[in-house]
Amino acid sequence: MGASYESGAFVACKDVILAFDAADERLNTTLRCITHAHIDHAVKVNEPNTLMSPETYELLKALGRLKRSASILEFRKTMDVRSVKVTAVNAGHILGSCQYVIECDDNTLLFSGDVNVQDTLVTKAAEPMNVDFMVLEATYGDPSFVFPDRETTYSKIVKWICECLKSGSIPAFKAYLIGKSQEIIKLVNEYLGIPVVVSDAVAKVCEVYRKFGLDLSYFRKSTDAGKEVLRTGECVYVSNHRIDFPVGRRMMWAIATGWALRYRFGFYDAAFPLSGHADFRGLISHVEACAPRRVYTMHGYSKRLAKELEKRGFAATALESVGRVVPFIYEKRRV
Template sequence: MLAASASANAPPADVITLTDKGLYCAAGDFFIDAWKPVHRTFVTHGHSDHAHVGMGEYYCSTTSEPILRWRLGEQNIHALPFGQSITMGEVQVSLHPAGHILGSAQVRVQHGDAVWVFTGDFKREPDPTCEAFELLRCDTLICEATFAYPVYAWPTIAHEVERIERWVAHCKEQGKAAVLYAYSLGKAQRVLAGLTGKLDAPVLLHGAMARGTDIYRQAGIALAATEMVADVPVDTDFAGRMVLAPPSAQDSAWLKRFKQVEQGFASGWMLLRGNRRRRNMQRGFVISDHADWQELVDTITECGAQRVLATHGNTDALIPYLQSLGIQAERLRTAYGDEEEAAE
């Protein structure tokens, strides 16, 4: 009798658990953002730390599908409209906008009365290049913690775009090209959207930027006019031209064609001057596709979660802060990285 009573009072099993292959929902028999081959996974977005080849089936948002096909090749992909609930085993699953990049999704899983949400990477600042973040009520929230320190407070994108414009004008006076490094999926397109109608000449693109930019345009997103660097005659005077390139182009032979350049980097990490110095950049522009500290805290407190599992970053400040608010908070050690740091 005592054993039966203890069993009846035992806490319910976790709806989503961490395995060596990714986050797993046993009641629905699927993974979320699996990093090793599995039979079935939901993919929150197309960045390479969340989307991997080798899965049996992929589930993603409708607007993420072209990105996954570009980055993963031909796969067995099932695209779902945002908000549409499907039944898998004993659970109901739906995808909701995360506001990170085009098509990025949060995964909502309901098992009986228990609701779990995995945010994936997310931000709440308005962004015309992707669907706006949707706040979801839940019991347990698994959220990213990429910039989980109070020092991270983003300026507006309009402020940083104005700084880019002034920088390009300065480079023109100096007879230099303005080479801005930005991640080729999401960040580059956000910069281009901000610069729409604000420069005298088309933005020059490194080849790595082409396919992602085309996909965004095909989705109906307005972006600044662009030209491919490869299509511009080699004897062109690049003074005052804005060039977008991936971080891997820094110090490469490709860069030599511009002769005189100033180099900048667009990333949330540029908020700290030391990060800019380490990258040997003349300019740093604080443009992030992740939530800053206040957005992160607001999301956690507004969603009503009684339990928070923080991943994808440093949780040293976040967990004690949440515990001081009476929220059960723990660290979840996943394999997700930060593509803003990737040299791609």
């Protein structure tokens, strides 16, 4: 078994080559494993031999990005790919986001994809798996990224919404289409009980979340009911684009992203550090829970995270720094 990085990553196990969120065509791929529906990960989804969770399948279909069928693997289910076993495990990042466990000979590898190790209002925390090797995302892999407690961020968002409404403005959120939008809608549903109006694109994604059992209450902006709620002004607006439109009241815009810890987002009226990714402490805790023999880090602060893991006694390497194939499976097991 070996792994390589360029766009996404590859894992080679004997004659089986698995691609993970990879746009790269240079390797003769046996199976393309899609970790989740975000656009930078769900690449080449219309190629043959593509594997994804049922939720990811429905999200990509709803957004018109998947034009053909794909192999489906539910969480905790295993698929045989010749002599290799592939198991999907919840990654906690968005609806249907997968980690994949690969079993080849006596070795196991966990490919994390984007991962969140905390429960949110719309997702359950990623499941740790005891494995030999781990490929871990490092989006917030620098020690400076420590997010506030999620409940604290939720309460700050609620407070800001109340202040906007009190001042006669409509609070509006620019949020990622998949994941963050639904979390904000759920937050308003649960904590405030005032109507939420959403862009048509956000509504399409919400319908998939609802199909998989998440109770979300909202009005679609383009409907008569949505227009009427906006006219009253007593509502929250959620969209994946920041577009002002005439509603008779000022719109105040907030953004919710982990990058709000580092950047001011002065173009917005407010910015909240609400992320679908694990922060630095979460990434470290995920490695500790999985207890692998070696970790390969990728994306974002991959080199820094590898260094920090080494300080804590883990063998760790930034995947992009070790060339296209890493012969890690041949390392001798500790006894």
